[in-house]
Amino acid sequence: MPRILVVDDDPNLRTAVRRMLEPEGFDIDEAADGRAALRAFRDCPADLVLCDVFMPDADGLEVLLELARECSGTPVVAMSGGGCRGTMNLLPMAQGLGAAAVLDKPFDRAALLAVVREALAPSPV
Helix, strand or coil: CCEEEEECCCHHHHHHHHHHHHHHCCEEEEECCHHHHHHHHHHCCCCEEEEECCCCCCCHHHHHHHHHHHCCCCCEEEEECCCEECCEEHHHHHHHCCCCEEEECCCCHHHHHHHHHHHHCCCCC
């Protein structure tokens, strides 16, 4: 069963993602911020990380870069309800930094499942 780490400072979003993914057979871990996410990942590596871009302590881009340094084989999906800091749209930046995909909030179950399945699919040789 694939293990997914859901990283978002909104507990309601983490609960919603859990409710959408657990019935599909995914094992879900949660973290409320970037630092907690890195600790959780180091304690029990996930097969996929769903990570909000804007969070306290360490934002999603920091998490993405740190995970890329530590374990480049783990896909990260960057999520954001705004995606912008000033005039910069950070979701494309996250992809440029190595995110497997991006997901605009709010999203529905079908969009979430499609992104998760695509990110977990084996890469063509």
